[in-house]
Amino acid sequence: MATATISLPKSLALPSRQPVLGPTAWRILAPAFFLILALVPICSMVVPESYPFHLSAYALTLVGKIMCYAIGALALDLVWGYCGILSLGHSLFFALGGYMMGMYLMRSIGLDGVYHSHLPDFMVFLDWKSLPWYWHGTDHFIYAAALVIIVPGLLAWLFGFFAFRSRVKGVYLSIITQALTFACMLLFYRNETGFGGNNGFTDFKRILGFPIAATGTRTGLFILTFVALAGSFLACRYIVTSKLGRVVMAVRDTESRLMFLGYSPLGYKLFVWTFSAILCGIAGALFVPQVGIINPSEMSPGNSIEMAISVAVGGRGTLFGPILGAFIVNGAKSFLTASLSDYWLFFLGAMFVVVPLWLPNGVVGVLRRLRGKK
Amino acid sequence: MTSRKNETPYRGPAEMGDVSGLAHLNVAGEIDLSHKVILYLDNVSVSFDGIKALNQLSLAIDNGELRCIIGPNGAGKTTMMDVITGKTKPDSGHVFLGQTIDLTRLDEPRIARAGIGRKFQKPTVFEQHSVWENLDLAMNEDKSWFHTLGSRLSKKALAHIEETLGLIRLEQEAGRLAGELSHGQKQLLEIGMLLMQEPRLLLLDEPAAGMSDHETAQLSELLNLLRGKCSMVVVEHDMEFVAALSGRDGKVTVMAEGSVISEGTLDQVKHDEVVIESYLGR
Numbered sequence: 082m083a084t085a086t087i088s089l090p091k092s093l094a095l096p097s098r099q100p101v102l103g104p105t106a107w108r109i110l111a112p113a114f115f116l117i118l119a120l121v122p123i124c125s126m127v128v129p130e131s132y133p134f135h136l137s138a139y140a141l142t143l144v145g146k147i148m149c150y151a152i153g154a155l156a157l158d159l160v161w162g163y164c165g166i167l168s169l170g171h172s173l174f175f176a177l178g179g180y181m182m183g184m185y186l187m188r189s190i191g192l193d194g195v196y197h198s199h200l201p202d203f204m205v206f207l208d209w210k211s212l213p214w215y216w217h218g219t220d221h222f223i224y225a226a227a228l229v230i231i232v233p234g235l236l237a238w239l240f241g242f243f244a245f246r247s248r249v250k251g252v253y254l255s256i257i258t259q260a261l262t263f264a265c266m267l268l269f270y271r272n273e274t275g276f277g278g279n280n281g282f283t284d285f286k287r288i289l290g291f292p293i294a295a296t297g298t299r300t301g302l303f304i305l306t307f308v309a310l311a312g313s314f315l316a317c318r319y320i321v322t323s324k325l326g327r328v329v330m331a332v333r334d335t336e337s338r339l340m341f342l343g344y345s346p347l348g349y350k351l352f353v354w355t356f357s358a359i360l361c362g363i364a365g366a367l368f369v370p371q372v373g374i375i376n377p378s379e380m381s382p383g384n385s386i387e388m389a390i391s392v393a394v395g396g397r398g399t400l401f402g403p404i405l406g407a408f409i410v411n412g413a414k415s416f417l418t419a420s421l422s423d424y425w426l427f428f429l430g431a432m433f434v435v436v437p438l439w440l441p442n443g444v445v446g447v448l449r450r451l452r453g454k455k
Numbered sequence: 456m457t458s459r460k461n462e463t464p465y466r467g468p469a470e471m472g473d474v475s476g477l478a479h480l481n482v483a484g485e486i487d488l489s490h491k492v493i494l495y496l497d498n499v500s501v502s503f504d505g506i507k508a509l510n511q512l513s514l515a516i517d518n519g520e521l522r523c524i525i526g527p528n529g530a531g532k533t534t535m536m537d538v539i540t541g542k543t544k545p546d547s548g549h550v551f552l553g554q555t556i557d558l559t560r561l562d563e564p565r566i567a568r569a570g571i572g573r574k575f576q577k578p579t580v581f582e583q584h585s586v587w588e589n590l591d592l593a594m595n596e597d598k599s600w601f602h603t604l605g606s607r608l609s610k611k612a613l614a615h616i617e618e619t620l621g622l623i624r625l626e627q628e629a630g631r632l633a634g635e636l637s638h639g640q641k642q643l644l645e646i647g648m649l650l651m652q653e654p655r656l657l658l659l660d661e662p663a664a665g666m667s668d669h670e671t672a673q674l675s676e677l678l679n680l681l682r683g684k685c686s687m688v689v690v691e692h693d694m695e696f697v698a699a700l701s702g703r704d705g706k707v708t709v710m711a712e713g714s715v716i717s718e719g720t721l722d723q724v725k726h727d728e729v730v731i732e733s734y735l736g737r
Contacts, residue, residue, distance in 0.1 A: 325603040327588055331581045338579045341540060342593050342652060343567035348600040 102318075102401055114311055118304065125300045138299055145303045145371045147411045148310050149175075152364035154391040154403035155310075156357040159317050161389070162398030163326065164353050165333030167251075170258030171361050172384035173265050174233040178362025179369040179379060180269075181232055183282035184216060185225035186293075186370060190286045202284070203277045213275045222289060229366040230359050237358030238351060245350045250336075259382050269377035281376025288370050299371070306367045310404070313360050317400050320353070329353055387414075390429065393436045396443025405444055486553035486570060486655055493518040493656050493686045494539065499548030500713075501534055508534040509545070510713035516656070521678075521687045523697045523721075526710035527733070532690040533576065535710075536658050540573050541566040552656070568598065572654030572685075576661050578641035582634030586625055586644060589633050590616045593648035615651070622680065623647040624673075639670035646677055657681065659689045663696045675699045697721065 102110065125136040153175050160166045187201040196205040200212065218224045240261065244254060272278040291298040320326050331339045332346045339346060369375045378384075387410060395406025410432070417425045440447060486493065494516040501509040509531045516522050526532055537543035539550055541563040550558040558566055567573075581589050594612060596602075620626045623643040628636060633644060642662065649657055662678070663671045671693075678700060681687065691697050701707055701721050709717040709730050717727045724730050 320604070323604055324591070324606045324608075325600055327584060327592060328600070328603055330583060331592060334581055334583050335579060337542075337563075338575075338581070339592075340563040341567050341573050342648070343564050343598045344592075345562075345564040345598075349603075352600050352604070 106401075117307060121303060121307075122300050125303075126296055138294075138296060141296075141299050141303050142371050143415060145299075145306050146368060147408055148303075148306045149364045149368035149371070150388070150391065150411050151404045151407035152306075152310050152313050152367075153361050153388050154395070154407040155313055155317055155400060156360035156364070157388050158392045158395075158397060158400060158403040159320065159360075160353055160357045161392060162400075162403075163321055163333065164329045164350060166350065166354065167255045167389065168258045168354075168357075169255045169382060169385045169389060170260075170262035171357070171388050172382075173258075173262035173380050174237060174358040174361035175365040175368070175384070175388075176265075176269075176375065176377070176379040177233045177236065178229045178365030179375040180276055180282070180365075181219075181225055181228040181362070182366035182369045183276075183285075183375045184219040184228075185222055186285040186288060187282050188216075188220035189288065190284065193286050194284070201277070201282075203272075203280065204275075207272055216275070226366070229362050233362030233365075234355050234359045238355045241351050241354040242347075245347050245354075259385065262380050262385055263382055266377045266380040266382075269380060277376070279377060281374060281379075282369075283374040283376075285370065285373055293370060293373070302367065302371050306371070309363060309367060313363075314400060314404070316360075320356070321400065325349065325352070387411075387429070390432055390436070392443075394432060394440070394443055396445030399443070399445040402443050402445035409444070487555045488518045488553055490554060491517050493520075493553060494688070495549075495551040496535070496539075497549045497551070499535075499538055499545045499550060501531075501538060501543060501545050507713050509538065511548070512710075512714050514708065514715060516686055516688060519683060519686055520706065521682055521689065521700060522706055522708060523701045524688060524690045524708045524710060525692070525694075525697060525724075529712075530710040531713040532710055533660060534713075536573065536660055536688075536690065539566075539658060540571060564598070567652075567654075570655035572649045572652045572657045574645055574649060574657070574659045574662055576664060578638065578645050580633040580636075580641050580644050580648070582632065584633055585630050586633055586636070587616055587620070587629045589644055590619055590647055590651050593651040595651065595653040619647045619650050622650065622677065639666050642666060642670070642674065643677070646674070650681070653685075655685050657685050657687045659687065659691075661691055662689065663691065663693050671696060 121136065121141075124134055125138075125141055128135045130137075153171060156174075157168060157171050160168055190201070192199065194202045194205075196202055198205045200209065204212070219228070240258075244257060249257065268274055269276050269281075270279050276282070285293045287293055288298065288302075291301070321329075328339065328344055329349050331344075332349055336346055365375075365379075391406040391410045392403045393406070394402075394409055395404065396402025410429075413428060414425060417428055436443065442449070492515050494514075496512055496514040499509050499512045500507065512531070512535060514535075524532055524535075534543060538545050539558060541558065541561055545559060552558055552566075552569055552571065556569055558569075558571075561569065581592065584592065591608065591612070594615065596606075596612075617626075620629055623646060625636075625640060625644060625647065628640065633641065636644060642665075646662070659678075663674060666674060675696065678687065678689075689697075689700060691700075697707065698721055703722070704720060706718060707721045707724050708715055709724050709727070711733045716733060717724045717730045719727070
């Protein structure tokens with residue numbers, strides 16, 4: 082009975098799923114990560130401005146900003162690409178994280194504002210005499226940082242709990258998320274909400290005591306964002322390669338079958354959804370000190386759609402793709418709005434049509450196909 | 456605390472678990488088989504848009520039994536499976552697993568965790584997952600999100616998957632995507648998933664549909680393996696397959712228009728006047 086002993090199939094030793102990144106990619110990316118960590122401070126602070134290798138403040142901020150959008154796109158990919166939940170409201174979580182950080186930045190202006198008051202300028206302008214209750218404690222960085230995680234996370238959990246429990250799916254869920262972010266945008270446009278109305282927060286002076294526009298601070302924020310991006314990528318990679326990741330993908334493909342195996346999709350969906358919202362909140366919090374402004378337009382449905390396009394362009398369900406996609410879409414946006422500002426929306430619309438038609442798996446899909454041909 | 460303990464030395468059943476309305480001790484996670492019945496449908500009715508899919512259906516399946524259910528199209532066989540697994544809520548009637556677990560109060564995942572496995576008419580596997588991942592997903596273990604986040608494939612689990620792969624003869628396909636398998640292989644994979652799930656009661660909806668003769672033979676062999684491990688309810692059209700499964704003494708239930716019209720061995724029901732009139736005679 083030689084055939085009775087079943088030898089372990091080779092494929093069992095390793096999950097045969099196409100890895101998020103191949104070994105070659107890791108060999109290039111890991112040194113590149115440390116190289117950037119080392120070179121950016123040198124190029125921005127040590128190399129004199131006249132040298133070609135000097136990193137200008139403009140470039141630092143631009144790339145830093147795009148990296149924040151990349152974290153957002155990565156977070157969206159986790160729910161869309163892996164769990165099949167297309168959120169058109171992720172800019173809400175992004176903006177909420179930004180607003181929480183903005184509260185701290187407004188408070189740390191101190192007496193240096195236009196009206197030299199302890200209250201933020203817009204409150205003096207509105208003739209408010211004291212801080213609203215939800216502003217209390219926001220002058221402490223640790224508390225504000227906790228809010229960056231708690232507020233988007235809690236809102237996402239509550240929204241997700243009711244939506245997923247009622248088994249709202251597909252396009253209906255997308256529309257509700259879009260409505261949610263639009264409603265919040267309208268709410269934040271109101272002065273009474275206490276978040277600066279349509280002007281939002283701006284004119285920040287310092288963060289943790291460092292002057293906000295100084296090259297050193299900008300470099301520090303850039304490095305922090307870069308590390309956050311890498312950390313988010315690794316966290317998402319851990320999630321999608323775990324058994325939870327495989328269950329979540331099964332939710333995406335055949336949810337009813339999974340229920341008959343004894344899995345309750347609610348907990349799984351809530352976990353990835355809330356985690357994704359928290360990542361977005363962190364991205365927003367890193368975005369605000371670099372860009373220097375946060376206002377309700379950051380919550381606009383258009384921003385959410387841009388995020389979704391970044392994911393689609395890069396490649397859904399690939400984790401690495403959305404990061405590439407964020408750079409492609411936002412790079413094109415920076416270029417086009419500066420030189421051909423009238424055409425940006427046409428370009429965005431064209432991408433919306435072209436990508437699903439000819440690049441269903443995005444840039445990463447094309448790269449994989451090329452590698453397969455070799 | 457201690458004095459109170461002294462006052463009440465009696466530990467009634469209420470402290471050990473809930474008491475069901477039927478004066479049976481309800482122990483969480485255990486099926487009460489004190490009357491040997493694993494599944495009990497009592498006067499179950501379901502109607503869709505005024506049409507009665509199930510009409511006061513009553514049925515009892517003994518523990519360890521393999522019951523074949525036959526009946527013409529539209530007899531309500533699939534609806535019955537939907538009611539048992541929680542996909543459809545009955546308009547009236549009760550469905551009990553053992554003596555104590557009222558299935559009409561549970562949702563699909565809870566019913567599955569209580570020990571009911573289901574195989575669909577169309578083979579439904581996770582097409583974007585590889586064969587071994589399908590088996591891993593079906594494995595009988597903690598199915599909460601928190602557990603799966605940290606869980607890694609243990610040696611024991613791997614051995615279990617490997618054993619099942621051997622039983623369903625898909626060792627060579629372990630790494631392939633389930634979507635690339637042939638129809639018959641998908642059916643086998645789904646049976647394998649049910650083996651991994653280790654249900655107490657298995658519902659099979661036309662398992663031999665669309666299979667070649669060779670695959671059908673292999674399937675009845677597999678189902679015979681399961682016999683004794685769990686109770687089974689098989690809905691089937693193929694009379695030869697039913698004969699192979701139920702044998703001479705196995706019970707066969709005939710359904711028509713949402714209720715049971717006859718029950719007995721295959722020979723008995725074949726000669727039942729009512730059955731001949733409503734089904735076989737046509």
